[in-house]
Amino acid sequence: xxxxxxxxxxxxxxxxxxxxxxxxxxxxxxxxxxxxxxxxxxxxxxxxxxxxxxxxxxxxxxxxxxxxxxxxxxxxxxxxxxxxxxxxxxxxxxxxxxxxxxxxxxxxxxxxxxxxxxxxxxxxxxxxxxxxxxxxxxxxxxxxxxxxxxxxxxxxxxxxxxxxxxxxxxxxxxxxxxxxxxxxxxxxxxxxxxxxxxx
Numbered sequence: 001x002x003x004x005x006x007x008x009x010x011x012x013x014x015x016x017x018x019x020x021x022x023x024x025x026x027x028x029x030x031x032x033x034x035x036x037x038x039x040x041x042x043x044x045x046x047x048x049x050x051x052x053x054x055x056x057x058x059x060x061x062x063x064x065x066x067x068x069x070x071x072x073x074x075x076x077x078x079x080x081x082x083x084x085x086x087x088x089x090x091x092x093x094x095x096x097x098x099x100x101x102x103x104x105x106x107x108x109x110x111x112x113x114x115x116x117x118x119x120x121x122x123x124x125x126x127x128x129x130x131x132x133x134x135x136x137x138x139x140x141x142x143x144x145x146x147x148x149x150x151x152x153x154x155x156x157x158x159x160x161x162x163x164x165x166x167x168x169x170x171x172x173x174x175x176x177x178x179x180x181x182x183x184x185x186x187x188x189x190x191x192x193x194x195x196x197x198x199x
Contacts, residue, residue, distance in 0.1 A: 005179035014194040017185050021100050021174050022062040024093065029060050035093035036100070041069065042088040043080040043106075051080060057091075058118065058164075065169040065189045067102065070118060070126070073110060073161045074135035081106045087167055097177040102169055109164040118164040124155060131158030175199060 010016035028036025038054050045051040059068035067089065071077055081087065089102040109115040119127070131149035140146060149155040169189050176183040182199035 007176075007178045007180055007183070011176045011178060011183040014185055014187075014196070017174055017176070017183070018172065018187050018194065021098075021172055021187075022060065024096065024098060024100065025057065025067065025091070026060040026062070028057045028091065035095065036091040039069075039089050039091040041077070042090070043077050044084045044086065045076070045080055046083060051076065053077070067104075067167040067169060068118065069165050069167075070122070071108075071163050071165055072130055072132075072136050073163050074137075076137060077165075078108055078163055081108055081165070089167065099175040099177075101171075101173040101175075102167070103171045104167045104169045107166050107168070109166065110162070114166065115162060115164045119159055119162050122162075127155050127158060127162075129158075130161040131155050173197075 010020040024034075024036050028034045028039070031037065037057060039057050040052055041055050042050055042052045055069040055071065057067065058070055059066075061067075085105045085107070087104060087106040089104075090100070092099045109118075128148050131154050133147045138146075149158060171189060172187045174183075174185050174187075184197040184199040185194060186197055187194045
């Protein structure tokens with residue numbers, strides 16, 4: 001039986017670490033139980049303050065260095081990304097002892113092929129979010145004083161609010177928590193540069 005305190009081979013190899021990070025993110029798309037299925041997304045608010053929320057990771061394309069998540073056009077993050085497309089994402093897997101931080105630039109897709117394909121691949125339960133009335137963030141008189149789509153026609157009408165956000169990944173930073181010493185690495189994706197960092 002392997003020693004659970006042993007450092008896995010990927011953690012001492014820069015190329016292996018990057019490949020492992022991409023694989024963990026891809027698993028987050030395919031496996032709803034993965035710690036990377038839901039990740040934190042940070043934007044710069046219109047007031048200049050950082051804004052953070054959790055989204056579901058919907059697509060990972062390592063060869064294109066691109067990620068995708070979905071949001072509502074009425075959500076604050078859409079206006080924030082229109083003003084400043086810089087974005088940061090964060091995920092942590094306590095079982096795998098791995099933190100992944102991503103920085104890049106976001107593109108918001110509404111009425112194009114990217115959004116159409118993403119909407120077509122969405123499950124009905126997910127589509128309900130975009131037909132919710134009133135808009136996300138609207139103050140309510142009671143916690144349940146909002147309406148979900150009542151039928152397929154109302155669900156389809158929510159398409160106008162659906163946005164697919166793609167992230168062109170610029171940097172990935174990993175931190176693996178190891179019994180014998182943590183491993184931290186930073187990857188500059190466009191320039192294909194990698195370096196170990198002090199944890």
